[in-house]
Amino acid sequence: MTTKQKVHEFISKYMLSIILVVLIICISFANRSFLTANNILNILRTMSMKGIVAFGMTFVIIAGEIDLSIGSTIGLSGVIVGVVAGNLSSAGTMSLEAATWVGILVAIIVGILIGLFDGFLLTKFNMPSFIITLGMMKLIYGIAAVLAKGFPVTTLGSWYTELGAGNAGIIPIPAIFLAAVFIISFVLLKYTGFGRNVYAVGGNAEAARLSGINVKATRVLIMVIVQVCAVIAGVLVSSQVMSGSFSFGSGWEMTVISAVIIGGASLSGGKGKITGTLLGLAFLGVIQNAMTLMGVDNYIQYIVEGALVLIAVLFNTLQTRKSE
Template sequence: MKSTTLELNKSSRIDIRKGLNKYVLELILLVIVIAMAFASPGFLTSENLLNILRNIALQGCIAFGMTMVIIAGEIDLSIGSTVALTGVIIGLTTGWLSSSGIMPMDQAVVVGIVLSFVVAGLIGLFNGWIMTKYKMPSFIVTLAMLNVIYGLAAVVSKGFPVTTLPSWYNELGSGEFLSVPIPAILLLLVFAIVYTVMNYTKFGRSVYAVGGNPESARLSGIHVPRVKIICMVVVQLCSALSGVLVSSQVMSGSFSFGKGWEMMAISSVIIGGTSLMGGIGKVRGTFIGLIFLGVLINAMTLLNVNEYVQYIVRGLLILVAVLIASIQYMKKKG
């Protein structure tokens, strides 16, 4: 009887430990929220919370696409440059079509948006094709494309912001629907789509299989290159969406937009528990990682923490998240 009780107690402790390990990020987030509720009266206001959602929406849309890419065992460093190119394409297309009298500005900007998504899809297609066709590391391919696309955006815009946009375009990035920022609504929509794909479709299971063991996936009938290419296209389309939103907010397109956004997106994915080794991760975890970073940055801003100190904190968070993931991976392998 006594030994049975000890075994039950031991089992309970193990379950509690597993639960704490599983929800450690949520628990830390809860502690920060409670602490900030006392430290700053304005933190828990609806205005500030909606502002956090608006701020994380731009990089957040990309983060969900990046989750698919990293689970598939790859990475994309060119997403920030696609954000920049998107705004430039929309501005230049709108200006050219409207100034030449082909169509009114209100219609021209729609053509610009569609064209920017087409270009982003082609960039993702090229990235995926060259890395799968010639067995090139996605890190190298997308690092090279990061510079190529930024340079292209700077050349076609001649280094100046492009501002030929209709007034209603600002609503996409700054407007609200039922008092909720439109970027936040789009963020939730992208989350819902990617979550559904990754958890309830055959393609989602294929992404996990490809990232976990490409050779086993191939032997089981999965077209590994096609899965990886689709993931690369998806993250580029998500980047184009973010490019539309940021150009809408500032009502211009510029080659300087999106710089460093890849780090925010990758940080959210890693902090959310997705392994850089591929095959492990959850879209839900990325969403929690996004909220965690958004709340943390907002809290440090409200507390007037030095901007450079904020970089240190974020960098340490990424390091700790990767360290924890590596330790857990080694335990499973061991």
């Protein structure tokens, strides 16, 4: 391999990392408050919840599927915690503090059931995951709105705020959850048979089936994983503001999928890494924070984010064609 080829391979492999470093340097010169400790911790706290869902979405996209309902699940989770905690405490069954824990447990169970239902429709009827989760997005949103009766639910234990707004030293608690989900996801995808199955199913489901892989079970599990991640994020979001609302998580699908795609995953499946998603998340976090510091309008931020996704998809497509 010539030096030119080695340089080209290096740039292709680490392009996002290089762009991210250059971007951070440029923004830090343009705005002195960007690299302050408070701002870095703010980026970390803000992107941690979306990152947790993005790691779950990585499994789904690598397997060649998609989940558009995660935003609605985020909203539903906070509502469930508040409604369960409020009803149990008002009935005198237990204290509000204990009832909040029960609410979290119920939210996790509901998330698992949603994932199982999605997986059932996907594997039993061969329905496209895009259509399934598009319908579930509206269904879950409606259920959350009915449970909340159209208003934020604020009956929560006093300790609950620590999950989303608390710190362990100087590290935001949500960042600790992010790190834990990252490590678990990284190990699952890289070092377990399940991870290899996810890649195989996304690369060629029929070939995976013929090689003895339980394709249906793999698809069901990835749908459960992303829903559980959405529940965790929903709990953290609602605890940050001490209320549950069906509108929380609205539009998160775009940011989460963007992070995974920008991180190098392919929508056609079989390709992607958790570390790539982490880089994609950091890239989006830096971009969004910089635009906020510069006073860029939210609608312009949507345009920029959408353009970045299109560029990432185009780049992945060109790379795939070139490798073929």
